[in-house]
Every structure is written in C-alpha cells, then in structure tokens.
Amino acid sequence: MNQDIKTLCKMLEKSVSPFHAVEAAAEQLKKSGYEEIFLDKEWKLQNGKGYYLKAYGSTLIGFTIGEERRKGDMLRMEAAHTDWPCLKIKPLPEKPGSYALLNVEVYGGPVLNTWLDRPLSVAGRVAVRSKKVFEPEVRLVDFKRPVCVIPNLAIHMNRKVNEGVELNRQVDMLPLFGGKQDDNWFMKALAKELSVKPEDILDYELNLYNTDKAEPAGLEEDMLCAPRIDNITSVQACVTGLIDGKRKDGINLIALFDNEEVGSKTKQGGDSSLLTLVLEKLYLSLGESREEYLNAVAGGMLLSVDVAHAIHPNHPEKCDITNQIYLNEGVALKQSGTQRYATDCEAVAIVEQLCRKNKISYKKFANRSDIPGGSTLGSLASSHLPMKTVDMGVPILAMHSARETMGVKDQENLCRLMRAFFS
Numbered sequence: 001m002n003q004d005i006k007t008l009c010k011m012l013e014k015s016v017s018p019f020h021a022v023e024a025a026a027e028q029l030k031k032s033g034y035e036e037i038f039l040d041k042e043w044k045l046q047n048g049k050g051y052y053l054k055a056y057g058s059t060l061i062g063f064t065i066g067e068e069r070r071k072g073d074m075l076r077m078e079a080a081h082t083d084w085p086c087l088k089i090k091p092l093p094e095k096p097g098s099y100a101l102l103n104v105e106v107y108g109g110p111v112l113n114t115w116l117d118r119p120l121s122v123a124g125r126v127a128v129r130s131k132k133v134f135e136p137e138v139r140l141v142d143f144k145r146p147v148c149v150i151p152n153l154a155i156h157m158n159r160k161v162n163e164g165v166e167l168n169r170q171v172d173m174l175p176l177f178g179g180k181q182d183d184n185w186f187m188k189a190l191a192k193e194l195s196v197k198p199e200d201i202l203d204y205e206l207n208l209y210n211t212d213k214a215e216p217a218g219l220e221e222d223m224l225c226a227p228r229i230d231n232i233t234s235v236q237a238c239v240t241g242l243i244d245g246k247r248k249d250g251i252n253l254i255a256l257f258d259n260e261e262v263g264s265k266t267k268q269g270g271d272s273s274l275l276t277l278v279l280e281k282l283y284l285s286l287g288e289s290r291e292e293y294l295n296a297v298a299g300g301m302l303l304s305v306d307v308a309h310a311i312h313p314n315h316p317e318k319c320d321i322t323n324q325i326y327l328n329e330g331v332a333l334k335q336s337g338t339q340r341y342a343t344d345c346e347a348v349a350i351v352e353q354l355c356r357k358n359k360i361s362y363k364k365f366a367n368r369s370d371i372p373g374g375s376t377l378g379s380l381a382s383s384h385l386p387m388k389t390v391d392m393g394v395p396i397l398a399m400h401s402a403r404e405t406m407g408v409k410d411q412e413n414l415c416r417l418m419r420a421f422f423s
Ligand SMILES: [Zn+2]
Pocket: 081, 230, 231, 260, 306, 307
C-alpha cells in the first residue's frame, strides 16, 4: 500500500466527527512543526514558518509563509470540507418507555438505508460546567466501540421491502442502544465516558458514525471501501499538500470547513466571511497594507477539493453522455456551465498544465444535464474571495452511503497534485 493510502486510512479511522477530523489534521501539522495560533489573539508571523488555527472546533485553516516571500507573491489555497451526512443526536435524547432508543435527526443527505443493520458508535464534543461562565470546558468524546444499531424490519413484517422502502426520518432511524433502561441512561453513559457527573453536562454536538475500518477491495486491491471517503480524501490531500509543499515564495493555505453538507452558511462554513477575515489578518500581521492584501486575493488561486461521481457499473445511464470517469483514471476536474462547480477555463488550464508537467492523471467531469450533482465549496468560497477557482476531487461510487468506494490510484494522483500546486 502506497504511503498516501496508508495515511488516508489512518485519517478515515480518526475522523469520527468533524471535530475529530480537525483534531487529526492539527496533530499532523503540529508534528511537522506548525504552530497553533488563535483567531482572537495577535499574530506574530515569520517567513519560513507554518501556522494553523481551529475555528469553533470543526474548521481548520493552516498556512505556510515562504522563506523568501516578497510582497506580490502568489497566494495559493486548497479547500475541503470536514463534515459528512450522518445522524445527529437531539437534545433530551432518550425516548421514554421502550428499548434504549435515542432521538436523532438527519444531517445532510445520507443514503438512509445504508445506516441500517450496521454497528454504529457516537462521537463529537460536549460542553461541561466550568468556573467561568463565558468559558465552558469543551471536550471531545468518542465511544470508540459499536454502541448502537438501527435494525431493519424483518421481511415477514414488510413483504414489499424489495420493491423499495421509504424510510421516515423520525420513525425509522432511531438507534437502539440495548434493552429497557432507567431514565437518563444516555446522559449517564455520556457522563461516564467523560468522567463527569451527568448534571455537569451542559450541551453537546454528537453524531453517530460507522465503525468500519477502511478496507482494500478488488482482485488487484485497486479499490478502497470506507466510511467518510467524502470528504476525508480531500481533507487529507490538502494537509499532505501543505506539509510537503516546497514553495519558498508566497503563501500556501488550506481551509478545511465544516457544514458543507448543509449548505455552508454558518460561521465556520465555506459560505461565510471566516476565510476572508483570516486572510486579511494574515496580510496585516505580515506588515502589508489592506491594498496589498486585496492585490493578493485578486492574484490568488483556489483549488476546491471534493469527491466526484465515478460512472456506476450497473447504471452507466446516470452519467453524462460524453464526460464519464472510471475509478483509477485520475483526479476529476469538475465543471458545470451553471457554476454549481466553479468553472473557469483559465484556472482549469493552469491545473492541466500542472498535471501534464508532473505526469498526474486527470479527467474532466460534468454531470448529465438532467441530473444535477450536489454543489460544493468552490463556487461559494470564490464568491467571497473572487479568485481563479477549480473544483476537483477523486471520483467515487455510492456517494453519501455509510460506506463508499473509491479507486486507490486516484488518491495518489490527488496527493501529487496538491503537492505540485504548493511547490
Ligand atoms: Zn463532499
């Protein structure tokens, strides 16, 4: 297994919530000598160094300042999202008077039936009572072991199951944690995980996750099956690109945003002014003027990285009639005339030249005209930061399933492209 795939498998395993994905990305940057800085503090930045900041726990921005950086050097950025479609636990979660069932809501657009009959766990963050009212203690939690399951109805109780079943989000998706329990059983279990008293827990953001590990598949093991391929493949490729980027001039930056699956319009999402604020602060901290910052944005370039749809083996008719991509054919450069993907021929041409120069496989991708794909970060982020932007990513099968499938070589090509852009 290639090193980039090994790194990806570890990252998939660690990224059990957006908070954990950010923590795992920060850990890699820290190991590579990056220094943590904070949004609300003064920055003292130096050429030749790397920095990262966490915003609200689930978004991370990291950057390097070239040793020989000069005013007017090109700003290069890569962005991805840290969240994925899942089930989130509501407040007052225990359903009274039955099995140990929890009340959950659907986050984003998962393929609901893929969450049934598989071992699931719980992870996220919890706010605990503290001495300072304005600074509650926030802790990450991961139950790590399979603690629940959402059972299907037996075929005998639904004879028409193979004709297609509509799952009700409130009725059919409640996870089962075991037999009948006392009141407050979940809050007690959560408190135990955190070694606190149940009454000390003030609030939480918790999601269910598939506990499966990433597994190679196929005769030649040229595929990888795993939960969260969308979009941890891109998160890891951005982190790898930043750490391995060899540029001595200019600024390389990665932005790993939360909330893409629900439209990105949050304080830590891609459709916010977060990145704009961080960039302005970065340039001002380096002693540049606001005009010089505005020049950097105008001359900058963004790669927006998110998965694409590979042609489906049993449903090739769902793909565009000329723009189709198979697994392991390379990085998909996603284009859309309606700008669901940021489409800019000058920017695409730059990426193509980079790929050709470094022998990186790529293929252009577009959706069928009557089947629009999901939108991504690229168009949203570039409307806040008007710069040349390209949407790209690895082509995958079963997007938004609890377990997705990708081609191993595509990740290798993506990582090489992310490095080349930052070199
Ligand atoms: Zn995605």
